[in-house]
Amino acid sequence: MPLTHKQLPEAYRQMLVIRKFEEAIRNLYQQGKIRGSFHPCVGQEAVAVGACWALRPDDKMTCTYRGHGHALAKGLNVRAAMAEMLGKVTGSSKGKGGSMHFTDPAVGLLGANAVVAAGIPHAAGAALAAQLQKKDYVALAFFGEGAVNQGVFHESLNLAAIWKLPLILVCENNLYSEMSPSHETTSTVETYKRAAAYGIESLRVDGNDVEAMFNAVEAAVANARAGKGTTYIEAMTYRLWGHMMGDPEVYRTKEEVAQARENEPIVRLNKRLHEIGCSDADVAKLEAEAEAIIAEALEFAESSAVPAPEDAFEDVFA
């Protein structure tokens, strides 16, 4: 059943935590405290929260380098995530993985991946394992619309179709892959139509509407648990910030971004909360709570130790 009115405020707080997490990272990045690249998910929070909240903790998930929202929504500890961004030993990967590889099997997060589309077969494999283990967990893979042109995407969809895997494929269509408008590089702009050609249940949803997102994934999960196989969900959204820090964003107009801001998920959920009777005070409280969570995580991460050099030799093999 759909998100209850009780859950919506919590979803709002979760989306705010993700938003503020990315804002905090941007500050740290500008202070030169973050190494490597950072691919913010600002503007795409509803896809992550709507999808992950339709999953059980034991359901598995893989995502991408733009995966902070996915990971936090699935239950990754905020402190561990923040510490990982700072390369601290208390990080979710002990500082070895960084921004692009958040992982926590305890919450079903099998891993964010820095290779486009590479995490899709991992989710499919977890779905296959569920079948073999005769368990009823499902697997969900997040990927961008640019990933549909990568070979392993295609191979995975065919395998998911012939084996009727309990798999949910969530394509986050934010219109761009890096600095390229995806309609220039993808023959079928509506990627869910390509997915349909494999005989997979396919649909498109408004990825900035957390309720629509939740409902679509919840239905797909129900089908998957019922042995009805894989569903492909194309979630239409928009990346409000650049592809990564330092992106000059010459490929799109200020107007386009300004317009997108009016339709962004947090603004919309905020409106919705008022519709269902939340007061400004209620909303302010949620925002304060999110602030506090991030501030506390930041404090934790900043005060944590960096790994000892020799730690590099650990965690190669089980």
Place this chain on the structure above:
Amino acid sequence: MPLTHKQLPEAYRQMLVIRKFEEAIRNLYQQGKIRGSFHPCVGQEAVAVGACWALRPDDKMTCTYRGHGHALAKGLNVRAAMAEMLGKVTGSSKGKGGSMHFTDPAVGLLGANAVVAAGIPHAAGAALAAQLQKKDYVALAFFGEGAVNQGVFHESLNLAAIWKLPLILVCENNLYSEMSPSHETTSTVETYKRAAAYGIESLRVDGNDVEAMFNAVEAAVANARAGKGTTYIEAMTYRLWGHMMGDPEVYRTKEEVAQARENEPIVRLNKRLHEIGCSDADVAKLEAEAEAIIAEALEFAESSAVPAPEDAFEDVFA
């Protein structure tokens, strides 16, 4: 325009040359004179001849390890092909390539390939070159229906679609990939429907009817030359022999094969020749000519020298 009545007897002879080439190889193989594996195209001659005869000598083509028919139909010298099978220095690849790598750029044969689907992007690249060079040649890629599940197939189709490449994709659907019925491994049995999802012109033809095959490819070539882009042609055919020498063929019944023999391309074209007024004598003459071509090639190949060991160091770099 379609194959003239004058061309049909020649097409028959060409198909017989291919058939008898494979029969000769089988004999050599049984005599232990052929190294490596041999993937016969017996039963699929009409696809090769119908398609290649709709091409100009300067049109480019890539094919597969099951490519003897494709190569000969495109114009590869029969002696050079036979000598290559025997690993002779007079072979089309000087004995370095063998059964799976027939190549002759002089007739537009860019190469047979032993990696499933790997030759498809090469044809696409040649088609791109035609665009860049402002020339009107086209490129054609042969591949089996099992190749549609390989990532690079998918990547190539999208690229062909977005760049409107002068490319013809010929899927030889012989129902099996190795020992597996392809409907068990491919979610969309009608592969041309998958191709359609890329926005590529797609159709299915009777690949055992050399005239239908010729007409389909001729039309696709005309479109490609006219700048109308890529066409995908699924040619339905059947592999009368095993996947390779030594295939026990337990995956199909004798009845199935027997039935296929009634519908095989040479039997059918033989009927057709009589319809258009060829006498038994005319047909017998064509068969004798084909025999002679193969006998002469065999003679040439057997009497050719093997490469000197040090020749191994040549032909790595231009």
Place this chain on the structure above:
Amino acid sequence: MTILTYAEALNEALREEMRADPRVFLMGEDIGHHGGIFRVTKDLIDEFGAERVRDTPISESGFVGMGIGAALVGMRPVVELLFMDFALVAADQIVNQAAKLRYMAGGTVSVPIVIRAQQGGGRGNGAQHSQSFESWLAQVPGLIVVAPSTPADAKGLLKSSIRAGNPVIFIEHKLLYNTKGEVPAEQDLIPIGKADVKRAGRDITIVSYSRTLHFALEAAEALSPKGIEAEVIDLRTIEPLDMDTILESIKGTARLLVVHEAHSNCGIGAEIVARVYEQAPNSLVTPARRLGAKHVPIPVAESLENFVLPQTADIVRAVEAMF
């Protein structure tokens, strides 16, 4: 003791591990109903069913990636690549994924997958079906690389690989499948990372593995009448390298030749030579040598292929040149 072929020994190892551990399952092209092009999975589908012996489409990245995903959630997939050459279409999944996921996750996940494939030349299969990739895969931290030369080692090492709990590249050789050898009925595990002295000798140490190990043994027999007694070490595991066994041997022989079918350039031979000069610089009376394939793609014609790949006679010549 029973006499088995290399392929039969592998088949037994798979059968025993599948019986012992329900988490073990197989994926690959034509491994089910057909029992594998090289018969390694023969009849396993009859005992374990199509669920655990899965025929796949021609989608190596896809099904290797799925093996990784299944391993991440506790399964023990054994994935077959029909030819090692096709590791190249699945290279991202093997090198960027299987080898690195645990490390990038700070040890919170593991990837207990075995990727099996036959490799090598000698059959005229041509440049795209005759390669040897152990030197490449040994460069990749996070991968274990195994390459047995006998039926007994094949069985014992495959069982150990399936239980290793980490990504193992299990290398078979197309021309070893029909070779026969004794396999102890009570054959159990052969440890990963342990080389085996297949022939004792005092005059020179020849290190090899897989098919060329047998060439090395032939060469040793040919050298014996000439008064040269070669010690032949079978690496069995390529990564991690068992340097102890090698260093121990050259203490006695003071001469070292490494032989492999893989190309010489940046090969296991070069690695062993470099390590010997790092770890026991003064142990040799003549410079260490390695013998690998000549630096060209593998040609088809017999006269060419035999020239490019190291043969027994080449080993004999190389050894004689060291005295």
Place this chain on the structure above:
Amino acid sequence: MTILTYAEALNEALREEMRADPRVFLMGEDIGHHGGIFRVTKDLIDEFGAERVRDTPISESGFVGMGIGAALVGMRPVVELLFMDFALVAADQIVNQAAKLRYMAGGTVSVPIVIRAQQGGGRGNGAQHSQSFESWLAQVPGLIVVAPSTPADAKGLLKSSIRAGNPVIFIEHKLLYNTKGEVPAEQDLIPIGKADVKRAGRDITIVSYSRTLHFALEAAEALSPKGIEAEVIDLRTIEPLDMDTILESIKGTARLLVVHEAHSNCGIGAEIVARVYEQAPNSLVTPARRLGAKHVPIPVAESLENFVLPQTADIVRAVEAMF
């Protein structure tokens, strides 16, 4: 003489070759309108148009394969991989196709393609975006592998690579793009296969290339006051290896250290060491050494990454240990 960054020098090379030869064209992700994530193809689309400076989908196998096909029919494609790590998703096209097609065709075709990519660590990009693949690709017969360390070498070698008429893997380093250096206005070709002595010295030969070449030069300066004068050789081309320059140098120095960022196992360092003992066994007074990345995936945290990848201080230490 003008001062250019490494990226600008590469950009000039591409521009000059595209002006001189209409067969040259570029493919890659965001190389056109955006001018490349690392700005190497900056503004080229303005002069040469979107036909010759082609933005591609995220389909590395597809567009590398198309580059090969275009090369087969006479074009001169220069294909960019955004990170060398992604060579793994195109590995079949690079290793099974580009490197072998000419040989398998008995020399009747050629594959004049350049595959460019930046590689290496030092930026905290993590295990899937920090690898060094030269030792792998040098194992593959049919590939030329180039890795310049300075703007002048980058320009001269890229021009030579485009004209080479064969498959060239052109390796750039993400942390060299903004380094500056003099580039002769009349800069012409720098020959493939020729190493360069970047610093003369009599006491030890340090062989390196790409980013670690600069660490070697720093180390040499640090060692000089201590009375050790190192000769620093920049390989520039990884395959074919210029052994002559190395052997000539150690005639004078009698000591050899090879340094690279790639992992040590089966690396260029091991290859050079093995060749030195084969070709000039008695030329060294202390055993040859090599220094590469420690055998683990590349971690993100600075304390870890700096420990795993060879640093200037590590080179100094290694050299001192050889005296």
